[in-house]
Amino acid sequence: MDDSLDPQEQDHVLIIEDDERLAELTRDYLEANGYRVTLEPDGANGVERILSLQPDLVILDLMLPGEDGLSICRRVRSEYPGPILMLTARTDDMDQVLGLEMGADDYVAKPVQPRVLLARMRALLRRREAEPVGDEVRLAFGQLEVDNATREAFLAGERIDLTSAEFDLLWLLASNAGRVLTREEIFSQLRGIKYDGQDRSIDVRVSRIRPKIGDDPNQPQRIKTVRSKGYLFVKDG
Structure with a gap:
């Protein structure tokens, strides 16, 4: 982890994933790259966690106990302005299309490659933080x-x-x-x-x-x- 950053200055990522090993490995990788990470394994708590924490970015698994990722995404979309990156277990693009229709900003298919996930996250966060350029805003x-x-x-x-x-x-x-x-x-x-x-x-x-x-x-x-x-x-x- 980048110790030069105050925890409050680090981008906060909420990972909603019931696969404990995957969640912990992802958390460790992201923390090593300077992010502050919170884990939530239960889909039933997903909506409340997103809305109360208001993280800079949400990584949301499609298949979750309690409530699936599509439902969570649909329910929070009007109240959570940050980017949502959905994890899909299948390569069938129907899952990906449904996720986008529910308001997800991007998706990564499992098995997750950490570097790919990090690159997608950074792209989403850059878009969110980009300042308007040029004369017309x-x-x-x-x-x-x-x-x-x-x-x-x-x-x-x-x-x-x-x-x-x-x-x-x-x-x-x-x-x-x-x-x-x-x-x-x-x-x-x-x-x-x-x-x-x-x-x-x-x-x-x-x-x-x-x-x-x-x-x-x-x-x-x-x-x-x-x-x-x-x-x-x-x-x-």
């Missing part, structure tokens, strides 16, 4: 306003309920309005990894954002899919 498109300084979006004056990852994607698209962003660009900007041609997380996130910003999911006019390329945010949608 607030964009307006008709009744839609997106404010990167406060990380909030409004539709007709009403605040839109967005997860941290949804806001990041909306801001990236809106700040590049009128230009097609490829999935490769989006993955590189938001997740710091290369697009493998199969990951559906961005598509899931777009499908969740559209109705929230008043875009018709069946005939979108604001965020358009450009076949075989990516997405286009239309200025005058």
Whole structure:
């Protein structure tokens, strides 16, 4: 552990995982890399622990006793603004898609590779802590306003309920309005990894954002899919 940091200055990570050995190994690895870690083995306590501790990041297992990770994620999402990294036991992307639909910001498939987990965590925390750059921190498109300084979006004056990852994607698209962003660009900007041609997380996130910003999911006019390329945010949608 980095002893030069006061415990209160370290990013606090809550791990909700019932596999005791995995949880302890992960805790030891993260503490050695300068994080403060709290363990919770019981899903039944998950919601209360997240909301009371308000950690900087949550690592949440999908399969838990008491209450599963999907349910926990759905219940806390409106009250917990931090990133949620979900652990999935299977490579079937249905688990991953469901997790993203419930509000998870990213996922890592088991068996967990510590370096991969750490890299994903750091990417999520960097996004959360990043300061707005450039002259424009607030964009307006008709009744839609997106404010990167406060990380909030409004539709007709009403605040839109967005997860941290949804806001990041909306801001990236809106700040590049009128230009097609490829999935490769989006993955590189938001997740710091290369697009493998199969990951559906961005598509899931777009499908969740559209109705929230008043875009018709069946005939979108604001965020358009450009076949075989990516997405286009239309200025005058």
